[in-house]
Amino acid sequence: MARIMDATLSARALDTLLGDWRGDGGSAYRALADRIRLLILDGRIPVDTRLPAERDLAERLHLSRTTVTAAYRELREQRMLHSIRGSGSVARLPGAPAILPAPPAADYVDFSKAALPALPWLPEIARAAVDDLPLHLGESGYEQLGIPELRAAIADRYTARGLPTSPDQVMVTIGAQHAIALLSRALVGRGDRALIEVPTYPHAYEAFRGAGARLVTVATSPHDAGPEGFGAPDEAGDLVRAIGHANPVAAYLMPDFHNPTGRSLSADARERVLDAAARQGTVVIADETTAELDIDRAADLKPLAAYGPAVMVGSVGKTVWGGVRVGWIRADRPLIRRLLAVRSPGDLGTPILEQLVVARLLARMDDILELRREQLRAGRDRLEELLGDAFPAWHVPHVDGGIVTWVGLGAPVSSQLALAARTEGLIVAAGPRFGIDGAFERFLRLPICYSPETTEAAVQALVRAWGSLARTPVPDQGVLTAVV
Template identity: 60%
Template structure:
């Protein structure tokens, strides 16, 4: 299989504002390293020829040659005769001591809570229930009937009448996104996405062959209570002009901005989509992580005015965000004909969802009221800790007033997110740079900081950010720890 080719123009766009006060070759090498670590340049990608990149960046060829040499020596590039310079990840390196006092690398690429208190009891009860299912094959492509009933009941409690025939259980929300993309998108179809957004969703849409059409959401720091974050006029115009086959939206406590669509925005977006025949996929995995939102908002599909021929609204849910990331159970809510179509397509990727995990989630869904209250207290504490630490360490940074969700989309005031992220690795902190959530190097002025960790861990993270901050502003950051490619959650 031929290696993917990255053109000089594409790499120039990904690099963004990369120049610092130090040597240009070092700054260029540092930025390409970060792009590889963050997954924005895939492994085995052929970098542009030195002459082409030098011309694009208005550098001497000697400078680009020196940058590529730095990358080769660090293990991020292999020069293969006939194939050019191919990106790599270096092998593991033993580190004598952690920069944070031996506590190990702190992973803030994942905005995820620990398991809820009721999970151990539910797991034990589910294990006792499992023998009743052992005489069957164990291959369950649709979902256990009583779990689907429980999911449907929860939608009803939230204001959207649903029956079990409208539910398909999946292996987490990520499989649901990929299944929907593969089923309803063809190569070359347009897919509307918010920017910034959840990066693994855009990866799934691209793998299905979609051309992404972005609309900006919630990137203004300091959103006040009731402010929306979506330019609904622009969304309507984009839908009319681009005529996307599918729109992927996160309407509640948006990842990463934390914004929530107002009821009016939901109605207008769904009406615009219906007029163009655009399928709307609402990712509601964070919908129940409410801290203190003033408005009571229904599931996205409740705002559609469905008539014969209108495009459907499909919802994605998950146990992972509200219960525990180790419970890889998600679901799709859609009209029955669409569920049948998805069931027919699902066996191409898996032959069933784990029975034991389904039994655990089925036991926990009736406790969602108590779970939501437990999460509310944890997230409020995390939110307040992050706001306090930003004020103490970085008074020029801006933090929106979050009403829910798992992370704060913090404005840095300067386009240094990638440099700060790379520098933080050298002080024991893994954190995703703002462009990880955008396209083509955008959002260098933002950093997603999870509000899901305890106070001690968050204090450690801010100490690392403080140490990295001055360096990221004034000079290229030396690379010392080749951490593995981080998945963003």
């Protein structure tokens, strides 16, 4: 069970986050500064968090205080720390150009964001939606549940996918993250247990921690780790046992094309998990942000709530464009009423024009998904080919949908690789970004949703970064493990 984050990081907690940071015998203070810098850039040390005192951290890490003082000084020079005499050192995050080394050529490739480009016909739909706006101009514009035509369109989409839904079971939100935050505040009280899978989408567990939850974690395996591509053989059993043992008030799951592992739960696993949750009174929240991004999955799976009681979260951020900030919650009517009470202090509704755009887009969702399927297939196949040629010892799961793959590096070097990649013009999220307190150093999340040209540039940067870690042009796993 994980601790709840607060605004002060103890020396013990920072030691856990640092992991194996010492590198290959170079300058200790610089290696320490580099690892803390990555933790801040990755969000594992939130901005405005107070770091431990130099003396406390030196004692914990068995270093001289001079070494820690030098590391903190370098971070201050990089504008990653702000120190006030008598008040300690606080994490900062200045603009990227001020903190990132200049790339050898062109701009940075940002592989930390797994997001498709905007639909090519989005401007056309947006212009058409403006024609629908006069119908709403005589109203207040504050629609905390969402405009009726969008709620009806969302309900119709669920019904078409095998989950009968009425508009009064839908609340429109400002994206999926907003939906997760609302649900965490509505369902979780301070000290309550909430179950999450690990690795997982980091902003989800941050929302539950922000609501005061104590996190219960269940390991999730990569897509091709078990029979029929449905993760670990007893993954459903692990979830069932965790629900029964911890009795969490809520469980956050990604049953389809899990981010970052790419795994999907089978129909049988869905039924078993929801049955266990119903017995314990646990509210299951299913994040469906990528659920319809099927490339070539053999199984025909319905939304999770078609197999038992569950709250559904969706959005158009991954199917349409991240710049269209519209999501939704599908839940029973009493929970929708609770969410209204939770929502009022924070916001008064989703922008009307964006809702009108999405209402029109949902009518063309089959066309949208066909385009995305081809883009994702091309991106996946090209990434697998490039990684297979450049890193034959890495394990690259063959995902059948979603937007990412969870690559096994064979050595606990993800954070070092992410730092080295920045000097080669590539921004990539280290594996521990998707875990809790420093786990998953053997993994790297890579998106499959970029163009072939961008993907090729990213893999070339990874090759250079990997070589720099081992101080050889083409390292093998044994050499790199020895270096680390």
